[in-house]
Amino acid sequence: MARSDSRTDVLAGRHPVRDALDRADGRVEKVYFQRGVHGSAIDGIRRAAREAGVPVQMVPRPKIDALAPQAEHQGVVAVVAPVAYRDLDAMLSEVAPDLDAVRAQKPVVVVLDEVEDPRNFGAILRSAVAAGAAGAVVPERRMAPLSAVAVKASAGTALAIPIARTSSLSGALHQLKERGYWVVGLADDGPGETTTVWDYDWDRPVAIVIGNEGAGLRPGVRAACDVLASIPMRGPAESLNASVAAGIALFAAVRTRD
Numbered sequence: 116m117a118r119s120d121s122r123t124d125v126l127a128g129r130h131p132v133r134d135a136l137d138r139a140d141g142r143v144e145k146v147y148f149q150r151g152v153h154g155s156a157i158d159g160i161r162r163a164a165r166e167a168g169v170p171v172q173m174v175p176r177p178k179i180d181a182l183a184p185q186a187e188h189q190g191v192v193a194v195v196a197p198v199a200y201r202d203l204d205a206m207l208s209e210v211a212p213d214l215d216a217v218r219a220q221k222p223v224v225v226v227l228d229e230v231e232d233p234r235n236f237g238a239i240l241r242s243a244v245a246a247g248a249a250g251a252v253v254p255e256r257r258m259a260p261l262s263a264v265a266v267k268a269s270a271g272t273a274l275a276i277p278i279a280r281t282s283s284l285s286g287a288l289h290q291l292k293e294r295g296y297w298v299v300g301l302a303d304d305g306p307g308e309t310t311t312v313w314d315y316d317w318d319r320p321v322a323i324v325i326g327n328e329g330a331g332l333r334p335g336v337r338a339a340c341d342v343l344a345s346i347p348m349r350g351p352a353e354s355l356n357a358s359v360a361a362g363i364a365l366f367a368a369v370r371t372r373d
Contacts, residue, residue: 124195127186129156132193136163141200141280144260146171149179149190160191168255168282169193196261197273200280203252203287207294209277210249217295217320222249223368224296226324228284228336230357233259237268238358239325244272246365247372251278252287252322288339291322300324300332300340301360308342315344317368325361 126132126143133156135143146164148157150173164171176190183192210224211217225243230236236259243251258280259265266273281287288298297319301312324340326332337343346355346363355363 124197125182125186126193126195127183127188127191129160129189129191132191133160133163135193135195136160136167136169139167142196142198143167143169144194144196144262145169146191146193147174147179147182148172149176149188150174152190157191194260194262197266198261198278200253200261201250201277203279203281203290206250206277206279207291211294211320214295221318221320221372222296223320223365224248224250224252224291224322225361225365226252226284226288226291226298226322227254227258228324228332229254229257229327229330230325231257231259232328232357233262233265234268235259235328235356235358236261237265237273239361240265240273240276240278241269242358242362242365244269244276246362246369248276248365251276252284252291253278253280254284255280255282284333285335285339288322288324288336292339292341294320296320296322297342298322298324298340299364300337300343301326301346301364302332302337302343303345303354310342310344312344312346312364312367315342315367318371321368323361323364323368325357325364328357 126135132146146169179188179192210222211220225248261273292298299321346360
């Protein structure tokens with residue numbers, strides 16, 4: 116195993132990469148193949164990556180060499196997250212095991228809907244940890260990796276909060292609601308009940324949903340929210356950076372809590 120940066124690992128070699136994919140613990144973020152490599156082992160890694168929803172990319176030999184310097188990579192390397200993603204149901208059970216516990220503890224969970232910039236991902240996690248959020252939920256696809264860039268942007272706090280990954284974010288929101296959470300999407304407007312982060316009654320268990328940097332909340336995710344909350348702005352700016360908006364909402368949610 117070679118290290119590409121602090122707290123992010125690069126697995127080098129066909130057997131280590133295939134073993135990591137077969138473990139299916141959610142840590143493999145991306146697989147790189149050297150252009151021109153072929154064979155049954157390569158085909159097997161491709162299939163395993165596809166089944167795990169892990170993106171693959173063909174790159175020239177110098178890119179592979181740079182990712183895994185002085186390693187016997189055999190034309191295959193995988194970028195691996197520093198921690199394994201959690202199972203959603205298991206994570207939520209650890210936060211609060213039943214409806215009574217959810218109501219009593221009033222946890223705050225942050226949900227990211229296809230946040231693509233790893234710096235935003237890390238900054239959101241940093242705010243979540245600082246605000247005392249109990250956990251984070253992210254989608255499997257079209258989501259920034261929990262890479263060295265994200266960990267650095269979080270000032271290391273990305274490793275201090277449990278993160279669950281799900282194949283259906285809207286399904287995860289319905290699961291949160293079944294467990295007693297109110298789902299609050301950050302958005303300026305749209306169909307459904309709307310309010311502002313200043314006016315909303317945060318004295319309850321909440322899941323705060325932050326949308327993509329450009330597109331915002333996807334329609335299905337927006338529809339799964341109980342309420343949409345905006346951040347009033349006095350100046351001429353049209354919107355806020357996703358991580359800034361998340362930080363404001365998180366601290367609005369906990370400002371009256373002990």
